[in-house]
Amino acid sequence: MTLLMTVIGIVVFVFGLLFSIAWHEAGHLAMGKLFGVRVPQYMVGFGKTLWSKKVGETEYGLKAIPAGGYCRLIGMFPPDDQGRVKAKSTSPWRSMIEEAREASYEEVGPGDETRMFYTRKPWQKFLIMLAGPAMNLVLGVAILTGTWMFYGINQPSTKVAVVTDCVVPASDASRECKADDAAAPGKAAGLKVGDRIVEFGGVPVNSYTDLQPLIRKSSGQVTVVVERDGQRVTLTPTIAQNEMAKLDGNGQAIDGKYVRSGFLGFSPLIERNTLGVGGVVDEMGTYIDKSIEGLARIPQKVPALWGAAFQGEERDKDSPVGMVGAARIGGEVLAADAPATDRIFYFVQILAMVNIGLFLFNMLPLLPLDGGHMVGALWESLRRRVARMFRRPDPGPFDVAKLMPVAYAVAMVFIGFTVLVLIADLVNPVKVT
Incomplete structure (x- = not known):
């Protein structure tokens, strides 16, 4: 029975994560459509498409690998300084920029000239990118508020x-x-x-x-x-x-x-x-503050995480966990020797905490995260204001594509860290029960 409940907990948790991802991407989708950007694809997962359906101009679908998702907005990057989208270069760094720019134009068709992301105003770009993480924050706060007010803490x-x-x-x-x-x-x-x-x-x-x-x-x-x-x-x-x-x-x-x-x-x-409104606000502030501190301390935890993954050292109770580790914890919670109500409420609180974690992580001012695009929109707004102030020509959209080498470097670091956490979660998992 314990094994069955653990498996059920893991499966339900995975579906909860998929919903959180879909919820995040729905924010980008809705805000993009609100500001007239064409959105050809909205997908949950990566890899081979398992199911899809086209509604209007957008294809909605589910892919085989439940490890993320995406909402494709056309024209994420402007043409280069010479007005080109396609170019060839022998420089590896320049090639990264050109390939990213070309990929953002793959689905641009006739009539889309005014519907590309880069043509939006800076504040609209900012809101489109903010909408995804904000959806995770709203979901996490709503779940925690409900459990704290009606079930307690x-x-x-x-x-x-x-x-x-x-x-x-x-x-x-x-x-x-x-x-x-x-x-x-x-x-x-x-x-x-x-x-x-x-x-x-x-x-x-x-x-x-x-x-x-x-x-x-x-x-x-x-x-x-x-x-x-x-x-x-x-x-x-x-x-x-x-x-x-x-x-x-x-x-x-x-x-x-x-x-x-x-x-x-x-x-x-x-x-x-149970908490009242004031208590919820205080507790939420404390939790988010601690989450920010934990996120800032992740680089310090890498050596201990390496030791837990490869050297048999004890896994710290506050060690970072990935989606596999979180799903495993969810399974343990549902299989725990505790009243069913306690297990269910603790389970949904973990999902809420994952959503708040996704919000904070995506707000980091680094490409390819949403926060990196938001910083690009803020910088574009600032330099346009400065140009107007000094009566200089409009500098035009900020070319985020020029930062793609940095984005690739950041992505490689994230991938390496994700693999390290995955190994630690498999061989030396964090246990809560």
Whole structure:
């Protein structure tokens, strides 16, 4: 049964990814058509065409390799400085530019002269390229908002799950208590599992995010009020100063970083709570901020990823995963020993997070990503404004084709990284269950 659920989870996740890709390309399609660009093809997948149907001037289809998709917009690049589309060059770099330019004109026909992408205004080009990633963002935010508001999110609470026995530095937290270790302040004061802390040092607390900084900033004897068996009980622990994990701006521990701060000595119970609009906005901001940080740190994770793929090293829990790894995680989630509702909601949240990840990745200002084309549109707008300001001739559309050698180099890096992640996902996968 577990194997069956895993397979079902993987299959459903793959279809979810295909929908996310189709949803992304639908943004480019709709915005391109809105601004009059001819779109001859809208395809999900690559390789051999499995099914297609032409509706109006656009062929819609599904291809054999479910690893992406595309929406073909005619005339992505303008003619060169001499007004040529086709040219021959012995320079490999120049050949890349010429071949890309020629490919963008393959399906241009009579009457399409004013319907090519490069003829659109810069702000229209920007919106056409933004529409794809924006669709992923909208889908991801909509799913997370729905699950957080109606199902809830797991958060640390002010209820005590574990009472720590002794004061142990965070850098050595896995060891047993020693005879000469001081008793933890909470245990010494009578804190018990199941207590819910409602007041700390005279300050009412409603969440762990309220309580944690109060404990860390305190020292000496404080008054702690807890709810126990329906009654309020006052405790007077003497807060110890201990080596604690340093926290980032979101209250998350930073690996390998420590500070001296107040220590009470308990672990909070994780509870599921539904969020209101304000809570969703705060949580979404925190999640996107952490996602951006994670994306920025990917180059630092490559050595560890190489070690996990080829040297048998342990795979980090926050290691980058590809679509194969994400599908495998989706299968594990559906097969997990947990209530069906929990599994389903966690599963759809993973799909939402993948969509937000696709948004952030495609917004990188690098060709061939959407963000690279958006930067090209912004640069075109800027130089045209400058030309008007100084009453110079209109410089015309910015020739993004001249950046194709850079685009090919970036694509090769992405392909290499994708292959590395794929190997790691197959031989040493990240496991969440």
